[in-house]
Amino acid sequence: MGSxxxxxQTIVFQNPPFVLSGYNIVGPKEGRGPLKDYYDQIMGDTxxxxxxxxxxxxxxxxxxxxxxxxxxxxxxxxxxxxxAGDLLNQIISSSFAARQLGIPFIGLYGACSTMALSVALxxxxxxxxxxxxxxxxxxxxxxxAERQYRMPTEQGNQRAMYAQWTxxxxxxxxxxxxxxxxxxxxxxxxRVIDYGETDTNNMGAAMxxxxxxxxxxxxxxxxxxxxxYDLIVTGDLGMIGLQMVKEILKxxxxxxxxxxxxxxxxxxxxxxxxxxxxxxxxxxxxxLSGYILNKMNSGELKKVLLIGSGAxxxxxxxxxxxxxxxxxxxxxxxxx
Amino acid sequence: MFANIIxxxxxxxxxxxxxxxxxxxxxxxxxxxHVLVAFVTAGVILGGLGLYEPLVRIGGAxxxxxxxGFGYTLAKGAMEGAQNSGxxxxxxxxxxxxxxxIAAAIIFGYLTALVFNPKG
Numbered sequence: 343m344g345s346x347x348x349x350x351q352t353i354v355f356q357n358p359p360f361v362l363s364g365y366n367i368v369g370p371k372e373g374r375g376p377l378k379d380y381y382d383q384i385m386g387d388t389x390x391x392x393x394x395x396x397x398x399x400x401x402x403x404x405x406x407x408x409x410x411x412x413x414x415x416x417x418x419x420x421x422x423x424x425x426a427g428d429l430l431n432q433i434i435s436s437s438f439a440a441r442q443l444g445i446p447f448i449g450l451y452g453a454c455s456t457m458a459l460s461v462a463l464x465x466x467x468x469x470x471x472x473x474x475x476x477x478x479x480x481x482x483x484x485x486x487a488e489r490q491y492r493m494p495t496e497q498g499n500q501r502a503m504y505a506q507w508t509x510x511x512x513x514x515x516x517x518x519x520x521x522x523x524x525x526x527x528x529x530x531x532x533r534v535i536d537y538g539e540t541d542t543n544n545m546g547a548a549m550x551x552x553x554x555x556x557x558x559x560x561x562x563x564x565x566x567x568x569x570x571y572d573l574i575v576t577g578d579l580g581m582i583g584l585q586m587v588k589e590i591l592k593x594x595x596x597x598x599x600x601x602x603x604x605x606x607x608x609x610x611x612x613x614x615x616x617x618x619x620x621x622x623x624x625x626x627x628x629x630l631s632g633y634i635l636n637k638m639n640s641g642e643l644k645k646v647l648l649i650g651s652g653a654x655x656x657x658x659x660x661x662x663x664x665x666x667x668x669x670x671x672x673x674x675x676x677x678x
Numbered sequence: 679m680f681a682n683i684i685x686x687x688x689x690x691x692x693x694x695x696x697x698x699x700x701x702x703x704x705x706x707x708x709x710x711x712h713v714l715v716a717f718v719t720a721g722v723i724l725g726g727l728g729l730y731e732p733l734v735r736i737g738g739a740x741x742x743x744x745x746x747g748f749g750y751t752l753a754k755g756a757m758e759g760a761q762n763s764g765x766x767x768x769x770x771x772x773x774x775x776x777x778x779x780i781a782a783a784i785i786f787g788y789l790t791a792l793v794f795n796p797k798g
Contacts, residue, residue, distance in 0.1 A: 388798050395798070485798040496796035499710045500701060541706040 346469070349563025351530050351556070358525035359468040361638075361675060362416065362475075362516040364631030365409030367402050369484065369510025372620075372628065375610045380632035382409060388485060388510060396435070399428065399483040402512040403439035406631070407477050410516040421445050421516075422473035425464050427456035428481045428623055429508075430490060435481050445477075454549075454578045455532070456480040457513065457627040458650025458671040462529035464517045465673070474519050481512035482622030491542060491657055505543040506580040506606055507616035513627030515635070524638045524646075530560040530672040534654060538665045542655065545621055546583020546606075548666035549651040553579060554590035556649055556670035561596060568598050571674070572643045573634070577626035577650040578606035580618035605629035605648075626650050634675070644677045682738055689737025693744045714745055721749020726757070751776045 348354050365382050373384030383405065385398075392398040403426060411418045424443065427450035428435035440447035452459035460478035467473040485495050487508040493499045517526065535555055539548035553576050561567065568574060579587060584604040591598055605626045606619035630648055637643040649672040655664065700713050724730040730750040733741040741747055752772035759771015773780070 389795075485796075493710075494796070495798045502706060504706075544706060 349559065351532070351559045352563035353462075353466065353529045353531075354564070355465055355469045355525075355527055355529075357469060357519070358527045358676075358678070359465045359476075359517045359519060360521040360525055361523045361635065362518045362521045363410045363414035363523075364513065364515045364635040365406045365413055366511060366513040366628040366631045367405050367409075368624070368628055371484075371507075371614065372509055372511050372609060375614060377609055377629065377633045380636050381628065382632070385510075388483070395483050395485040396430065399430070399435040399481055399486050399512070400438035402483070403428065403435050403479060403481045404442050406481075406512045406514040407439060407443060407479055410477060410479075410514040410631075414516050414518075414521075416475060416516065416518075418443060418445065421475045421477055423448055423464070423467060424477045424479070425450055425460040425467075426477070426479040426481075426514075427451050427460065429453065429487045435483075435486075436479075452650065452669065452671060453652030453654055454482070454545075454621060454623050454625065455650030455652030455669055455671045456623045457630055458577065458648050458673050459531075459652075461515060461517070461526055461630075461648075461673045462531060462671055464515075465526040465529060468517055468519050476517045477514055478517060479512065479514035480623035480627040482508055482510070482624035484508045484510045484622075487622055491660075501617060502543045504546070504580075504582050504618050506545060506578065506618045506621035507610065508622040509578075509606075509609060509620045509625040509628065511622075511624030511628040513624065513629075513631035515631055524635070524675045524677045526673055527676045527678070528560075528564065528672075528674045530556055530563065532556040532670040532672070534667045534669050536665050536667040540660070540663060540665050542653075542660045542666065544582070545578075545653045545666070546580040546618060547586060548653050549579055549668040549670070550583045550586035550590060552668035553577075553583075553649050553651045553670035554587045554594070556672050557587070557591060558594050558596060560647070560649075560672045568596060568602065571645045571647045572601060573645075574598065574602045574647045575608070575626075575629065575634070575649070576604045576606075576670075577648070577652070578619075578621040579604045579651055580606045580621060582618050583651070608633070638675065638677055641677070645674065646676070647672055647674045685736050686738050686740030688740065689733055690740030690744060693741070693746060697744075717745040718749040718752075721746035722753045723749075725750035725753030748776060748779060751779065
């Protein structure tokens with residue numbers, strides 16, 4: 343095993359790739375949330391001129407892929423790979439967006455951990471010398487995800503108080519082997535962990551053990567303490583999942599401080615009545631490419647750890663009563 | 679008019695309260711679809727035993743509009759069908775009695791889908 347691999351699950355990049363730019367687009371509800379100042383585009387309605395929500399989601403992804411390139415002043419043709427994923431069957435949002443761009447495309451499925459996964463893999467491609475510039479992106483749309491995973495929203499089902507609200511949003515990062523900006527320094531890829539949660543409304547509880555496992559491994563592998571980072575954010579555990587992770591970590595003697603939060607908790611205010619907070623691939627994608635990248639570029643944040651959290655069930659497996667396997671992928675982004 | 683509306687409001691409201699308590703007090707694995715099926719089935723059983731009829735007499739639409747009322751109509755139709763045309767009538771009677779409701783749901787559902795776009 344090469345020296346870039348540290349401990350059980352962590353990779354330390356020797357020539358950490360640069361985050362040249364980020365771009366995001368969100369739905370109207372997210373655009374009224376606490377992070378509204380950090381979005382590049384806020385849609386007026388959930389269709390944004392398209393005929394179906396699925397078309398909207400593919401268009402959103404296309405927008406952020408080209409948006410990040412334009413922002414960095416890089417021609418789209420000069421990008422070596424797109425690494426993207428979403429929540430829909432056969433990841434159609436990503437494939438349909440990539441169809442428009444004519445760049446080699448690697449489709450990913452990590453459920454809501456996809457953004458962290460794409461950044462980790464994109465950084466590996468660059469570190470390995472297989473690419474100079476890589477676009478990493480993920481998207482979700484409230485209405486497409488709800489109708490696939492639960493019920494069509496127009497049916498008006500009551501939502502459980504511990505349920506989370508799938509974020510309508512897409513975010514991208516442009517990684518490159520040279521340039522300026524924060525760098526992707528390490529990645530800890532997670533194991534699939536399943537403690538037997540079967541309720542698809544309770545994703546936070548299903549994902550918490552997997553996320554805690556990745557966090558514990560990250561700190562053990564690198565021999566770091568939580569105070570190493572200015573901000574440690576999980577992807578979309580929501581309020582209940584975040585609380586559970588804190589408790590699990592406490593039992594492992596990792597006491598998380600005030601620098602520990604969750605994108606799903608940050609993205610909506612309690613007044614927006616989303617119940618347990620936000621979820622979906624787009625949740626961590628827009629918080630990373632918006633709030634976090636902004637704060638890093640302005641110098642307010644220097645070291646950030648994002649742990650994307652994914653629930654790896656399918657609608658069919660859930661209907662058949664299977665429990666929900668989950669995964670957590672961590673990437674650290676640092677201004678060094 | 680109020681002589682009809684107030685009992686309908688009370689009976690219908692109480693049926694809905696039972697549904698809401700089902701959703702709030704049971705395990706999370708009990709989904710709205712389970713409550714829906716349970717209400718139709720309960721309406722069929724209560725209707726078959728003759729226990730739903732008094733509710734309809736008191737509450738009118740308050741008892742027939744909720745899903746349990748649909749179950750009651752199925753049971754009532756099946757029993758009438760059995761009386762009129764035997765075993766086959768027991769099968770056809772329920773759907774015959776509920777035909778107006780079923781057809782209205784399909785037609786208005788279709789028209790609504792034609793005219794409106796879901797807002798989510």
